Amino acid sequence: MAEAQLDARAWAYLAGGAGDERTLRDNRAAWDRLRLLPRLLRPLAGGHTRQELFGRTLAHPILLAPVAYQQLAHPDGELASALAAAAQGAGLVLSTLAGTRLEAVAQRVLPETSRGPLWFQLYFQHDRAFTAELVQRAEAAGYEALVVTVDAATSGARDRERRAGVRLPSTMAVNLKDLPARPPRTATPGGSALFDDLLHAAPTWDDLDWLVGRTRLPLLLKGVLHPDDARQAAAAGVAGLIVSNHGGRTLDTALATADALPRIVDAVGPDLPLLVDGGIRRGTDVLKALALGARAVLIGRPYVMALAAAGPQGVAHVIRLLRDELEIAMALSGCRTLADVTRSLIVTR
Secondary structure (H helix, E strand, C coil): CHHHHCCHHHHHHHHCCCCCCHHHHHHHHHHHHEEECCCCCCCCCCCCCCEEECCEEECCCEEECCCCCHHHCCCCHHHHHHHHHHHCCCEEEECCCCCCCHHHHHHHHCCCCCCCCEEEEECCCCCHHHHHHHHHHHHHHCCCCEEEECCCCCCCCCHHHHHHCCCCCHHHCHHHCCCCCCCCCCCCCCCCCCCCCHHHHCCCHHHHHHHHCCCCCCEEEEEECCHHHHHHHHHHCCCEEEECCHHHCCCCCCCCHHHHHHHHHHHHCCCCCEEECCCCCCHHHHHHHHHHCCCEEEECHHHHHHHHHHHHHHHHHHHHHHHHHHHHHHHHHCCCCHHHCCHHHEEEC
16 A cells, blocks of 8 residues: 555655665565464463553554655654554654754653653764764653664665666755754775775764763663674663564574574663564564563554555554454463563464
């Protein structure tokens, strides 16, 4: 339905991945490779999907992942998604590359009494003062956590987008409107435009250390796949990790998130909150993620496709479907609450 509503360029951007899209496909397949081993005859009455996370009680463990340029899917873009999330008690992570000012989204969402958490996703910018200003704006607007995406030092080789001729207007990223131009660098004869120029502005662990000491908000690191990076992030003082491969949009053939998640859990232990995204399409996928050790999940393409197909009502419908399916999967697996969901539910074929 979404594809029928979108032109070829918008569809390529929202649906596509990097390279041969192997990671894009494997994100989905990895959840299917896992099997559930349900328990029987357990007391289930009075159960619920509530989850504790960063001092808040979530109605359910489903959040909307940060997705850029949502006005490609629907004219109301992020505002539509934000209101749908609030109506369904889902958390929302607003992208730095949103087409709506972060203050405007917060003003619409924060008064909603049934809403989930409101977080801001941050890309480090080449101008540290501007990055600090973004953080200050998010804090002042009422965002409750920062999600720092660190797995995209450069864009992936998105062949589908190239074939479709995707050109994203810079004016759509309204939260970067006043970003100073990146200082030009002297080209090295025969050198690399990537390594000799663009990547000089790529963030490092020093930037993360700077940011941890700069904000009063809980800070989650998004894009973690390697256990050593998870340990280093924990040592740096982050409040949580998001196991993610950018939805298969950066490094093709990178590990699927369902395969990476248990390795990260084993690396950092149960005390550091972990979330996961990538390929989650069913309530059984949510249950599997929680069984592997995630506290919550994020969805991206499902709600963006729903946004394109049916606007905010479509987004709300997708969230409700996933929550209902999670409840069904919990009940049929013998889990009254999320505290009953453990790795013993999972069988790897």
